[in-house]
Amino acid sequence: MIKKYTLHLYILLGVYLILYFISTIFQSKFFGDILSPIGTLISFFILIYVYKKSERFKGVWLTLSLGSLIWSITDILWAICELLIRINPENITIFDFFYLGTNICIVTAGYIYMKKFIKGVNLVQFFIDVSAISISCFIIFGLLFLHGSFNLFIKNANNIIEFIYIITDLLIINCILSGLFSVRKGKLTKGVYITILGTAIYAVVDLVYVYEYFYNLYVPNSIIDFMYATSLLIIAFGGLTVLKYSNFEWADEFYSKTKNIGSEKKGLYLLLTIPVYVIFGGFDFSKILVLLYIFVAYEILSNYVQKAINNETLLTYEKDINLILEEKIKERTKELLLKNQELEYISNHDPITNVYNRRYLNKRLQCIINEKKLDNQVTILYIDVDGFKTINDTYGHDIGDYVLIEISDRLKKTVKENNILARLGGDEFVIIIEGKLSKEEIKNICEKLINSCKETIYSDNYLFNVTISIGVAMFPHDAISRNVIMKNADIAMYDAKSKGKNRYSFFDSHVSNEILEKGEIELLLRNVDYDKEFELYYQPQIDINTNKLIGVEALIRWHSPIMGNIPPNKFIKIAEETGSIEKIGQWVMNTAAKQIGIWNEKFDSNIRMSINISPNQLVSIDFASDLEKIMKKYGLKSDWIDIEITENIAMKGEGIFKQIFLTLDNMGISISIDDFGTGYSSLSYIQKFSFNRLKIAKELIDNITIDLNKRHIVKAIVMLSEGLNILTIAEGVETEDQLNIVKEIGCNQVQGYVYSKPVTADRFEKEFLLQI
Numbered sequence: 001m002i003k004k005y006t007l008h009l010y011i012l013l014g015v016y017l018i019l020y021f022i023s024t025i026f027q028s029k030f031f032g033d034i035l036s037p038i039g040t041l042i043s044f045f046i047l048i049y050v051y052k053k054s055e056r057f058k059g060v061w062l063t064l065s066l067g068s069l070i071w072s073i074t075d076i077l078w079a080i081c082e083l084l085i086r087i088n089p090e091n092i093t094i095f096d097f098f099y100l101g102t103n104i105c106i107v108t109a110g111y112i113y114m115k116k117f118i119k120g121v122n123l124v125q126f127f128i129d130v131s132a133i134s135i136s137c138f139i140i141f142g143l144l145f146l147h148g149s150f151n152l153f154i155k156n157a158n159n160i161i162e163f164i165y166i167i168t169d170l171l172i173i174n175c176i177l178s179g180l181f182s183v184r185k186g187k188l189t190k191g192v193y194i195t196i197l198g199t200a201i202y203a204v205v206d207l208v209y210v211y212e213y214f215y216n217l218y219v220p221n222s223i224i225d226f227m228y229a230t231s232l233l234i235i236a237f238g239g240l241t242v243l244k245y246s247n248f249e250w251a252d253e254f255y256s257k258t259k260n261i262g263s264e265k266k267g268l269y270l271l272l273t274i275p276v277y278v279i280f281g282g283f284d285f286s287k288i289l290v291l292l293y294i295f296v297a298y299e300i301l302s303n304y305v306q307k308a309i310n311n312e313t314l315l316t317y318e319k320d321i322n323l324i325l326e327e328k329i330k331e332r333t334k335e336l337l338l339k340n341q342e343l344e345y346i347s348n349h350d351p352i353t354n355v356y357n358r359r360y361l362n363k364r365l366q367c368i369i370n371e372k373k374l375d376n377q378v379t380i381l382y383i384d385v386d387g388f389k390t391i392n393d394t395y396g397h398d399i400g401d402y403v404l405i406e407i408s409d410r411l412k413k414t415v416k417e418n419n420i421l422a423r424l425g426g427d428e429f430v431i432i433i434e435g436k437l438s439k440e441e442i443k444n445i446c447e448k449l450i451n452s453c454k455e456t457i458y459s460d461n462y463l464f465n466v467t468i469s470i471g472v473a474m475f476p477h478d479a480i481s482r483n484v485i486m487k488n489a490d491i492a493m494y495d496a497k498s499k500g501k502n503r504y505s506f507f508d509s510h511v512s513n514e515i516l517e518k519g520e521i522e523l524l525l526r527n528v529d530y531d532k533e534f535e536l537y538y539q540p541q542i543d544i545n546t547n548k549l550i551g552v553e554a555l556i557r558w559h560s561p562i563m564g565n566i567p568p569n570k571f572i573k574i575a576e577e578t579g580s581i582e583k584i585g586q587w588v589m590n591t592a593a594k595q596i597g598i599w600n601e602k603f604d605s606n607i608r609m610s611i612n613i614s615p616n617q618l619v620s621i622d623f624a625s626d627l628e629k630i631m632k633k634y635g636l637k638s639d640w641i642d643i644e645i646t647e648n649i650a651m652k653g654e655g656i657f658k659q660i661f662l663t664l665d666n667m668g669i670s671i672s673i674d675d676f677g678t679g680y681s682s683l684s685y686i687q688k689f690s691f692n693r694l695k696i697a698k699e700l701i702d703n704i705t706i707d708l709n710k711r712h713i714v715k716a717i718v719m720l721s722e723g724l725n726i727l728t729i730a731e732g733v734e735t736e737d738q739l740n741i742v743k744e745i746g747c748n749q750v751q752g753y754v755y756s757k758p759v760t761a762d763r764f765e766k767e768f769l770l771q772i
Ligand code: C2E
Pocket: 539, 554, 555, 556, 567, 568, 569, 572, 585, 588, 612, 613, 614, 644, 674, 675, 698, 731, 732, 733, 734, 751, 752, 753, 754, 758
């Protein structure tokens, strides 16, 4: 929407132009002299306004406004001379000089504009454009203005001012045409085109003026003067339009980008010189040929340059693309690098505790060992959380993980930064310490680690008192290969566990063999064929007074096809640790029960079968009912079975064991306390439970012939038992002397090599049962 005042301004200008035009028809001096300065003054004010408001090309607008001002002042002086002083101003040459100021201002404005405009042009093309235009202008000017004769020009050009007029006009025209020619890509704004139109009109009109002046044809206040004022007003109008549609983004791009590339049609404009010439100068073939020649030369040169530019653009485009590509590759590489780092972190760390994992540990340890010479030391601490399985099974994996994280944090805080802490999996951690350390220093570290883990762990709802066991092995002292050193540290850790946990143990090659064997047995137990590999041996139990067979103890034997005969002392403990004892116990109970059933049936006897029961079996709720089922199955009487329980177990608790003992007692099954006298025997507890028999440990019998102390102890046990109505059986009696002593002391029964070693069922039957 055009604002009201601008509308008024346009109407006023319209009226002004009409009035001025009419005045020129009548060649009115009065109106001409008054209207001309008014128009140019308006132009001046508008341009000054544009100068103030505009943010770009301020210099252009200032010089243009100055041009208008100079014109209007000269016009006013002219009017004063003509209308007031009544002197013919045409005779005052200084006016020509004043009016020239406007020309110079416009040329300056053009220069300022071109300076900026030229920044984004291809200079070679620009040079060709300017040359072609200048030559064409020069020829047209020469042909039309000087009718082909430069002598005329030289003759009349004694007035320097006229000469400058022509030069400035030609410069303005050249500047405009070169500018327009150079815009092959993009477009100037409407306002700029209008301004250019104004200046073009000004320059052409000025040339016409000089021409008329040259040939004495000029009439003041004619259409020429009107055109001057009009051209300045058009320039001002152009300025206003530029202000209205100024678009900085467009301008920034337009003036910085190469705009004289592309469109080959521009050159065709040069052909316009031919009709211009024909119209104003008549048909002259040779002259036309010259103009045509300029066109062709221009086209060839231009084409060549454009192609070169094009190639260069393609090249830079390619370079740009390459740069972008390179940038993209760089970015991608960076991403990949990050991903790689992430992956490497994941592949080297344990996801739960965030400490290193087994993979990394193995890799690192191998590297360290490879690097180290044998006089360097690497210490491996193999750590296992005691009883972690119970925590995991009882409280679930989340709590288990929580405990592991806490433990790993404590370990991390205790060791030095350069030590490597890794989780091998489960509840096992390893710490690698490089550098010489004395045994004392290592002990210190282990103690610190144990103490730091000992402190109560608090989780939301629970608190845990966790301990750790540590095995220590050193490179190169204990081994020089990674595998062996890790295995040795593991063995040492097992040793610490077997010594009661919550402690550390240094690797010792003696312990190592035991533990290795233990591992092997563990493995074999997993796949043992019960009926093929296990066998029960039987050892008689004899009434000391009557010398009669009253019972038999079933003792398991393992004939392993791989390790040969493995004694029960070795594998029962392992079976208890690994949990396979329950199944073994079941097998023993079943076999022994079946055997005693057969024997007592066959020989019509009442011999009692003693079966060793592991504590793990005993705590099972089903123990009593299982036994009952087996007894039923083989039709056993209750007094055919005796259960042997070790002393330590019997002492352990009152609760659950008391209950079991009561149940067994109610079933009429006899219970013997095995190995009595070796543990923390507390004679007082015997009375608490209903036992039937005490088996006096072999250790007490061993030196009984010479060791009076032992003899007293055995005596005390026997006396106490008598008082409580509990039978006693002396175990491991090997010699007649021993037999006599225990008999003398008052033991009721005896078992030992003195009568027989444990033997196979067949032998037992032959040697003992058939004798009854
Ligand atoms: P234990 O219950 O104390 O068994 C007595 C051990 O002493 C047997 O060893 C037996 O052969 C041995 N022995 C008996 N008389 C003499 C003797 O005069 N001199 C010597 N030197 N040794 C004698 P064995 O059969 O090697 O069994 C060792 C241990 O293994 C048993 O000690 C028992 O604790 C355990 N065991 C054996 N069989 C079973 C079983 O079926 N179940 C369970 N849970 N444990 C069993």
